[in-house]
Amino acid sequence: MYACESMADGSAVSRAICLCHRPEVGRLTRLINADLSRRGFVAGVAASVAALGLPFGAGAQPAQATQARPIVLTNFRLFDGKGATLRDGLHLVVEGDRIKSVGSGAPPAPEGAQTISCGGRVIMPGMIDAHWHSLFAALPLQVLLQGNMGFIHVAASGEAQRTLLRGFTTVRDLGGPAFAFKLAIDQGLTPGPRIYPSGAMITGSGGHGDLRPLSDVPRIPGGALSFTEQTGAAAIVDSPDEIRLRVREQLTQGASQIKLVGGGGVSSPRSPLDLTTLSEAELRAGVEVAKDWNTYATVHAYAPQTVQRAIAAGARCVEHAHLMDETTAKMMADKGVWLSIQPFLSEEDTGQLTGPNRVAALQVFAGTDNAYRLARKYKIRTAWGSDMLFNPALALRQGTMLTHLTKWYSNAEILTMATSTNAELLALSGPRNPYPGRLGVIEEGAYADLLLVDGNPLENIALLANPDSSLLIVMKDGRIHKNALKS
Template identity: 70%
Template sequence: MFTCVSAESNSEGGVRGCLCHRPEIQTLTRRIDAQLSRRGFVAGAGASIAALGLPGRARAQAATEPPRPIVFTNFLLFDGKPGAVREGLRLLVEGGRIKSVAAGDQPAPEGARTIDCGGRVVMPGMIDAHWHSVFAALPVSSLFAADVGYIFLAASAEAERTLMRGFTTVRDLGGPSFPLKQAIDEGIVLGPRIYPCGAMITTTGGHGDLRPLQDIPRSPGGPLSPMEETGGAMIADSADEVRLRVREQLLQGASQIKLVGGGGVSSPRTSLDMTTFSEPELRAGVESAGDWNTYVAVHAYAPQTIQRAIAAGAQCIEHAHLMDELTAKLMADKDIWLSIQPFLGDEDTGVLTGQSRINQLQVFAGTDTAYALAKAHKIKTAFGSDLLFSSRLAARQGVMLTHLSRWYANAEILTMATATNGELLAMSGPRNPYPGKLGVIEENALADLLVVDGNPIEDIGLIAAPEKTLALIMKDGKIVKDTLTVPRP
């Protein structure tokens, strides 16, 4: 897989200018060539990343020198909570955390770096509560046919673009994202924090069951289909199978679980009125996740599907674009989270065909009603984009957030994409891969923040053009973009 294009021997018998002859690379190449097949999609990619053993630049530097404290001055602060921006503050970041947010001219720690924000707005890094890290940017044809190495290279490139759009955290709602998360966390590639659910768990014929017909019939307890072996989705047709599949995802490091309660837009053999899992099957998943002290999010559009999920104990509903008044009231009464996406038209999804087109138009038609019901009943509502299978659409992540201006004030939108989404992430409890507070700028919160060239509370459209308006991006106390002290070309 890796080939040497230029190698020059040095005095120690090694090479300069090329890493191909390093023992680690040679071992990795042999391992990938021998073991990495589509049937080993998740395990192979994870093993390959782990086998590399080469520290990322950030980790290598951290091992030799502690990061300098950073003091931000001369800014307006939106801290993620409701209320107007504040001024006259100094913000100290140290050791990946917000050390202090204080008024007055506080002295900087010895050796600290000071950044003058020039009166710009400082806000928390944004959170996308419904993202698919591996599936966001590649077309379906590539996901089914391309080499697994290419798929993960493309996913890592999209992860960096996601971070550069100001989304410092995503909740991954389906896909083999565990290896990518590991690579990001270890500093091998740039990307957002990932809260993974692993494979979405669905029934035979449910949303996410994209098996070719020659893989049917399925024998319970039999071998996995090639689709399942990729780690994108797992089939479960009994309460016992649901328990097994939930536990497998938790074993791999899932922070929450996704169960598919009905049909979906991108599955052309399903319709949105379908309900798939029975209540006992859903309850088995909820109980298994509860045993690990985390929660289940249920993919559901139709009222009866949502109501069945709530009866089974689900704490979060994904989508719900077809919900009615009774269902909205039930969600509010039971304090259930709604993770919904503001799909308005073809520009947000592309034009689909067949049954997928019928489903797509139903979602567009239901979006306005669903948000109106969520507001009227004060349902806890999270923002997610759920953009799939296109790098062009994935780039609209910030644009999707601006769609919320149809129903919310700008400050409410920013709060939803920061502090509110942070509350949803915290529901994973001890399964939280990043212990600490996200989505807010306050003492001891995790240091993910943006410096915006303009005031998004006055103009939410600034979020739609991150390449122009995000002057600085910080994740985990490390600056990953800086045009304040490094002039733009």
């Protein structure tokens, strides 16, 4: 069982950010594990939460019960997610989960509306993290490997609320059994960002995400699933036909996009970054199934040859690519392939690692600057994600990771990337998009995801690294999850 004092780096994590010390959570965990199947989690947790009287915060009402009163925001400066400057003298009206209007002046408020004067502060869209792991961000790997799914989901609910209060109203989940968890958030059982789920990451034997003990080797194709596969964290494949099966399974469960693992990774000690672990035929099979379902596949790849293979197989997006070279960058630009990359700079961003994991992390740190410079040089469509894993203290650095982009981008470019640009990447899921409204912008008809910032992030992007003090209002779907304005 997870305990705050048992972090991998030996440090203690504040009890204020951890659910494990709450007795009602312990009871809820036991109820879930004793009585619920994985597929029955969402229905059961609602009854368990009600029975325990467990408060999950201001957003715990059912999603269908939208904000009863319209909300009118006045006296603010606006960053709309697209422009490079702030706009003044505006009002904004929210009805239900959408922005009804944005206009100049201060017209009469709708009948019964709640009016909020923002004191001249900046309103911006809720931010989007394009590479997140909803169930894996805040728990150590050794705890996840125990497979206590009831506890994992309850702990993830606490992290989801913290993610939302950091200003991230939407995430793209790049691997993990997040389907039931997404439904719980959508149903209002627990507050959190909306989730674009990939489901299990699709990896080959020995590839990144294959965390089987060696006692499970050899694998028999068509045989019993490994523990990791049973939890829905990963699917191990070794042929185009197996990939087609596993990709279809994720899409059947509601995946908005598919994640294929083309090569090695940092957190898998037996798969160094130079590996290319899926053949072009295997990658192409996954890409084609995603295309048949009118969505897209993104490929985890670091090394140049792995990225190039993903491009040749038709991938619409590549995750990471920190080791790419000039030839690879030009190929991405020529083919219009998206780059979803994380600005990892040092062990502050990953925690202290040892052995093969540390070797891989040092390679990533060394390649980050070159990868971003190549992305800028060749005008590659670039998304930002944080990819925080296995540590609640690291998850708190989500906004700090965004500020790392100042090495290569202006503050306006950073804010645009974390809002409207990331939203464009999410829109590649087409009819598989679980949230087809406009995201990452503040305009009429868009989802009402708003942040009120105490300060000007166009001048000081570091404000977003300190959300507890700098974010005075956090709104998602027209519902206010935080309001720290003094009345």
